[in-house]
Amino acid sequence: MQTNAYGGFILARHWWQEAVVYQIYPRSFQDSNQDGIGDLQGIIRHLDYLKKLGVDILWLNPIYASPNDDNGYDISNYQQIMSDFGTMADFDELLKQAHVRGLKIMMDLVVNHTSDEHHWFVESRKSADNPYRDYYIWRDPVAGHAPNDWQSAFSGSAWQLDRQSGQYYLHIFSKKQVDLNWRNSDVRQSIFKMMNWWVDKGIDGFRMDVINLIAKPQDFTSTATSAISAVANGEHVHEYLREMNDAVLSKADLMTVGETPDVTPLDGIKYAGFDRHELNMIFQFEHMGVDLDPELGRFKTHPFKLSTLKAIMSKWQTQLGQKAWNALYWNNHDQPRVVSRFGDDRPAYRVLAAKMLGLVLHYQQGTPYIYQGEEIGMTNAYNFKTIDDYQDIEALNGYQDLVSTKHVLTPEQAITALQAQSRDNARTPMQWDATANAGFTAAGITPWLGLNDNYQTINVAQALADKKSIFYCYQRMNQLRRQYPIIIYGDYQLLDPEDEQVWAYQRHFEGQTLLVVANFTTQTLIRTFSSDLAQAKLLQSNYEDDAKTTLRPYEAKVYLY
Structure with a gap:
């Protein structure tokens, strides 16, 4: 490495x-x-x-x-x-x-939840003592109503009453997207086994849907209205992800990216x-x-x-x-x-x-x-x-x-x-x-x-x-990324943060500077961000020529010096 x-x-x-x-x-x-x-x-x-x-x-x-x-x-x-x-x-x-x-x-x-038609949930809702019951999050009514006032991301309550058992199950999204109970080690091991099956097939990585929602609280007394806000970044989430890393991710040269609202x-x-x-x-x-x-x-x-x-x-x-x-x-x-x-x-x-x-x-x-x-x-x-x-x-x-x-x-x-x-x-x-x-x-x-x-x-x-x-x-852009390490590894410095028309920033790496200047308006503007532009190389632009300190409508320029 x-x-x-x-x-x-x-x-x-x-x-x-x-x-x-x-x-x-x-x-x-x-x-x-x-x-x-x-x-x-x-x-x-x-x-x-x-x-x-x-x-x-x-x-x-x-x-x-x-x-x-x-x-x-x-x-x-x-x-x-x-x-x-x-x-x-x-x-x-x-x-x-x-x-x-x-x-x-x-x-x-997608392992925060499954479909209500997944085998696990079909079994889970059969009875309170079914081996898969604890794969999901079931709760008794409170005063005849849902366990709390959490609202799902797709409107309405985050709880759905199962009339057969008289209990509610949690669904942060659609009522057909039933949240898994990651506190159950069998759930985690089942997920890791499935992930390794795909890794063994030869895939190269995972994008993980709402992965920071998997660690639900033990009780549901939170007064938050948004179910996402109430469960995001739960106390055991990092423990679960490190366990996933040990069981799956560390065993292959994979790329992973987690979708994480409310962070x-x-x-x-x-x-x-x-x-x-x-x-x-x-x-x-x-x-x-x-x-x-x-x-x-x-x-x-x-x-x-x-x-x-x-x-x-x-x-x-x-x-x-x-x-x-x-x-x-x-x-x-x-x-x-x-x-x-x-x-x-x-x-x-x-x-x-x-x-x-x-x-x-x-x-x-x-x-x-x-x-x-x-x-x-x-x-x-x-x-x-x-x-x-x-x-x-x-x-x-x-x-x-x-x-x-x-x-x-x-x-x-x-x-x-x-x-x-x-x-x-x-x-x-x-x-x-x-x-x-x-x-x-x-x-x-x-x-x-x-x-x-x-x-x-x-x-x-x-x-x-x-x-x-x-x-x-x-x-x-994709070609230049392979040619210039500064594009990947350079640091980042915002210039003139209060400017409501232009976004400009610099990046530095191994003695080089990258300057990016972009006009977010239909106006022609004058901006000066560096005295070194005379010697700078125009790496990329969306106009044919370089007007240096002039920024035409929606003009963006990338300099290297």
């Missing part, structure tokens, strides 16, 4: 620090058998495209057997492929073909510290809340302040520093399209803004994640006009709760919010070309989710034909 002097510290180098991840939402990536649903053979069809982009790891959203209540995050069999996606033979072929191309496969691990940088160091023997990195969500309402969440948005976004991201950069590793992302399957959210998706600015956002993110310290379609600047689906256009359980339940039941929002207000923030924005089918159904599925087939109606102008075929496209900007 190589080591390198880093700001007075010695930082070990790992392959996952130097890699770039591409996230695939299989249901929306490519339909190969003309049923309107993406599948594993569809992914195989585009492996050469992903290799051309220059990524290293493919993170697959869940492909396991599932009733699909929450698009695969409700798993009924961890060692079986959902029939929508193909067979285990298809997966084996995908793994083989990816490895032939030097691409790694990272699986989505601070201090928590991040505990989960992903270089000396902690738990995870390699985590996804935090603090920067994903800058434009959301504290009460209504996705159902009410407000303009964000650039200074706030910079402060959050910079805090994670500096406080993790030499202690832990960041996971860098703007988009994923749970977030709206970043060019629509933090950029500008109007035709005159979309390409510039998408490139700018990519440059700002990828030159920070951490492992960057590209979500499918981000590399061509896919946008939110403004053509979704009624609730019938949406399929996401969070959108449907929230609409029912806030519009139909509580009358907090009008239908128009709710749809406006969903156009800006719904998870379905990320899940519209991948836009491959300008033919019918965007090349995602055959003409005449109805896709599982409606298409974004701008696919005739925003698609992969168009991007590959244009050497100035967003795709080639991302490809170049």
